[in-house]
Amino acid sequence: MNPNIDDEWDIIISPKSSWLHLNLGDVWRFRDLIFMFVKRDFIAQYKQTVLGPLWFIIQPLITTATYIVVFGNIAKLSTDGQPEMLFYMCGILFWNYFSTSFLRTSETFSANAGMFGKVYFPRLTVPIASVLSSFISFGIQFVLLMCIFMFYILNGYDVQLNAVMLLFPFLMILMAAQALGFGIIISSMTTKYRDLKYLVTFGVQLLMYATPVVYPMSAVTDIRLQLFLKLNPITPVIETFRYGLLGSGTFSWQDLVYSFIVSFIVLLLGIALFNRVEKTFMDTI
Numbered sequence: 001m002n003p004n005i006d007d008e009w010d011i012i013i014s015p016k017s018s019w020l021h022l023n024l025g026d027v028w029r030f031r032d033l034i035f036m037f038v039k040r041d042f043i044a045q046y047k048q049t050v051l052g053p054l055w056f057i058i059q060p061l062i063t064t065a066t067y068i069v070v071f072g073n074i075a076k077l078s079t080d081g082q083p084e085m086l087f088y089m090c091g092i093l094f095w096n097y098f099s100t101s102f103l104r105t106s107e108t109f110s111a112n113a114g115m116f117g118k119v120y121f122p123r124l125t126v127p128i129a130s131v132l133s134s135f136i137s138f139g140i141q142f143v144l145l146m147c148i149f150m151f152y153i154l155n156g157y158d159v160q161l162n163a164v165m166l167l168f169p170f171l172m173i174l175m176a177a178q179a180l181g182f183g184i185i186i187s188s189m190t191t192k193y194r195d196l197k198y199l200v201t202f203g204v205q206l207l208m209y210a211t212p213v214v215y216p217m218s219a220v221t222d223i224r225l226q227l228f229l230k231l232n233p234i235t236p237v238i239e240t241f242r243y244g245l246l247g248s249g250t251f252s253w254q255d256l257v258y259s260f261i262v263s264f265i266v267l268l269l270g271i272a273l274f275n276r277v278e279k280t281f282m283d284t285i
Helices: 024-029 031-045 052-074 084-105 125-154 163-190 196-209 223-230 234-246 253-277
Strands: none
Touching: 024 031, 031 125, 052 084, 052 125, 084 125, 084 163, 084 196, 084 234, 125 163, 163 196, 163 234, 163 253, 223 234, 234 253
């Protein structure tokens, strides 16, 4: 018998001694599966609906109109002198991406338990696919935002696109890392604590008000409240994007570095915890 029989196999399934083993090589080898999951998620999202992908456009427009009425006309919240439509759309664009990706990844184990119990593949491919599939709706909504932006430019509004907008790809990476990291941490915890999934849905709704989606940071005058809001790693992302596109708001390299560090730590912690839980979750789910 050939002593190097392991060399005859493309994939060897074996237990890992350390839960810090990230197993990213297997994820890369299954990249075709990730894209298949992305296609599945996109098709399933609006399957058997009348308007289909048009909801990607309708939803942010309705949400923006609601914010204009409630927060702009009734609550009289500041928009830093920028058109309300553009101001709210900037916040909605990133918040929709984060909240959708986060909620999808937080259900990784509970929503896919049947599939995980039947066939082997790197479980991390599922939450990664969820984050990537959300890029499709984000891209459509970003094009919508750019169309609205051009409308205001052509009508003489003072919106100042500047060089900070070059950080846009970096901002997207930060949002994806945060959504994936926080999502898989919660997903790993819900295998043992089922009540968390109810708390998460409620918590995401509250988190939006601790993020400058419907108000600018300049409207927050209390120093302690400002510090609290800046602890939210999503805050620098939205504020930087608004500053780059509209020329108003706040921009700080220090805040961006903080957001990057938090994103990196949360992502590594999430992957490590996810890989540890995936070995035993079928016994508890």
